[in-house]
Amino acid sequence: MNIxxxxxxxxxxxxxxxxxxxxxxxxxxxxxxxxKRVADELTSLGYEVQTAVGQTGVVGLISGNVEGPVILLRFxxxxxxxxxENTHAFISSNPGVMHACGHDGHMAIGLVIARLLAEHIxxxxxxxxLVFQPAEEIGGGAKGMITGRVLENPKPDYALAxxxxxxxPVGWFGITPGPMMxxxxxFKITIxxxxxxxxxxxxxxxxxxxxxxxxxxxxxIVSRNLDPxxxxxxxxxxxHGGSAYNIIPNEVLLGxxxxxxxxATFEMVSKRLRxxxxxxxxxxxxxxxxxxxxxxxxxxxxxxxxxxxxxAVKNLLxxxxxxxxxxxxxxxxxxxxxxxxxGAMILTGAGKVGDGSDFPHHHPKFDLDEEALVLAxxxxxxxxxxxxxxxxxxxxAA
Numbered sequence: 001m002n003i004x005x006x007x008x009x010x011x012x013x014x015x016x017x018x019x020x021x022x023x024x025x026x027x028x029x030x031x032x033x034x035x036k037r038v039a040d041e042l043t044s045l046g047y048e049v050q051t052a053v054g055q056t057g058v059v060g061l062i063s064g065n066v067e068g069p070v071i072l073l074r075f076x077x078x079x080x081x082x083x084x085e086n087t088h089a090f091i092s093s094n095p096g097v098m099h100a101c102g103h104d105g106h107m108a109i110g111l112v113i114a115r116l117l118a119e120h121i122x123x124x125x126x127x128x129x130l131v132f133q134p135a136e137e138i139g140g141g142a143k144g145m146i147t148g149r150v151l152e153n154p155k156p157d158y159a160l161a162x163x164x165x166x167x168x169p170v171g172w173f174g175i176t177p178g179p180m181m182x183x184x185x186x187f188k189i190t191i192x193x194x195x196x197x198x199x200x201x202x203x204x205x206x207x208x209x210x211x212x213x214x215x216x217x218x219x220x221i222v223s224r225n226l227d228p229x230x231x232x233x234x235x236x237x238x239x240h241g242g243s244a245y246n247i248i249p250n251e252v253l254l255g256x257x258x259x260x261x262x263x264a265t266f267e268m269v270s271k272r273l274r275x276x277x278x279x280x281x282x283x284x285x286x287x288x289x290x291x292x293x294x295x296x297x298x299x300x301x302x303x304x305x306x307x308x309x310x311x312a313v314k315n316l317l318x319x320x321x322x323x324x325x326x327x328x329x330x331x332x333x334x335x336x337x338x339x340x341x342x343g344a345m346i347l348t349g350a351g352k353v354g355d356g357s358d359f360p361h362h363h364p365k366f367d368l369d370e371e372a373l374v375l376a377x378x379x380x381x382x383x384x385x386x387x388x389x390x391x392x393x394x395x396x397a398a
Contacts, residue, residue, distance in 0.1 A: 025079025054144030159343030
C-alpha cells in the first residue's frame with residue numbers, strides 16, 4: 001500500500017477536522033461532545049466501538065482478514081483552561097477553554113487513520129485498537145482507561161502515539177529509545193508556625209521566614225546532590241500565606257513539581273526535599289509537613305519499536321530529520337501505556353517558524369503548522385507497517 005499517496009489524499013480532511021475540533025474544546029473528563037463526535041465517526045466506519053471507558057474515553061477496534069499483531073494507537077482529546085487569544089477563523093467557541101497543546105491535531109490524525117484503516121483493512125494483517133483518551137492534561141486519563149480494561153480483550157502487543165511539538169520545525173521527528181519524557185511528581189510543603197501581629201514579631205514564630213529559606217535551599221538539590229550527568233528539575237510554583245499586611249500567618253503553603261527520568265533520582269530528590277524542609281523549619285521554630293506523590297511515570301520508549309519508527313521515516317519521509325537523543329522534562333501519561341506495552345511516543349515537529357506565531361504549548365496564542373498532521377499520519381501508519389512486517393518475518397503472527 002502506498003501510504004504517502006493515501007495520506008496525501010486526506011490532506012484537506014486532516015486540516016478540516018483539526019479546525020472543527022479546535023472550535024469545541026472540552027476540559028479533562030468533560031469531553032462529552034468530543035467523545036460522541038469520535039464515537040459516531042468510528043461507528044460509521046464499521047469499528048467495534050466502546051464508549052465511557054475511563055469516564056469519557058472511546059475505543060475503536062478493527063481487524064484485518066489475517067491474524068497478526070494487536071497495535072494500540074492512542075490519541076488524547078482534552079483541552080486546557082485557557083482563554084484563547086488567537087484571531088483565526090476557527091478560534092474556540094467555549095469561553096475559557098482552548099486546545100493549546102495540539103490535542104485537536106492528535107484527534108484529527110486519529111480519525112483520518114481510522115478512515116484509512118477501515119478503507120484498506122484487507123491490506124492490514126493486524127488488529128488495531130484506536131484509543132481516544134480523556135484527561136491527559138491532568139494526568140489521570142490513561143490510568144482511568146487502563147482501569148476500564150482498555151489493555152484487555154484483546155491485549156495490545158504494541159502501542160504508538162504522537163505529539164505535535166512546536167518547539168521544533170515541520171520535518172523534524174523526535175524518536176528516542178529509552179527514557180524520553182520525564183516522570184512528573186507533585187509536592188506540597190506546609191510550614192506551621194505561630195501567627196500574630198506584624199508589629200510584634202517577637203511574639204510569633206514566623207513561617208514566612210522559614211518558607212523563604214526553604215525556597216532558596218531547595219535550589220541546591222539538583223546542583224549539589226545530583227550527578228551532573230543525570231537530569232532533574234525541582235520547581236516551586238506556588239507560595240500561599242498571609243491574609244493581611246499587618247498579620248504574620250500561622251502557616252505558609254509551598255507547592256511545586258519534580259521532573260526526573262528514573263526512580264533512583266526521584267527517591268533522592270524526594271528525600272532531600274523532606275530533609276531540607278524539616279531541618280530549616282525546626283531551626284526556626286516551625287514544623288514542616290512535606291508530601292510528595294508521583295503523578296505520571298517517565299515515557300520510556302521501547303528500543304525495537306523506536307528503531308522501526310526510525311526505519312519508517314527513512315523509507316517514507318527521507319527528507320525529514322530524526323533526533324534520536326532528544327529528551328524533555330515535560331511529562332505525558334502515554335507513559336502509563338508504555339510501562340505495560342512495548343511501544344513509542346513520537347514527537348512531530350509542528351512549529352510555525354518565522355511568521356511571528358511561534359508560541360509554546362499551553363500559551364493563549366498556541367498554534368501549529370497543519371503540515372505536521374500529514375507527516376505524523378504517514379509516520380504512524382508507516383511504523384505500523386514496519387511492526388507488522390517484523391512480526392511476520394519472525395513468525396510472531398499467524
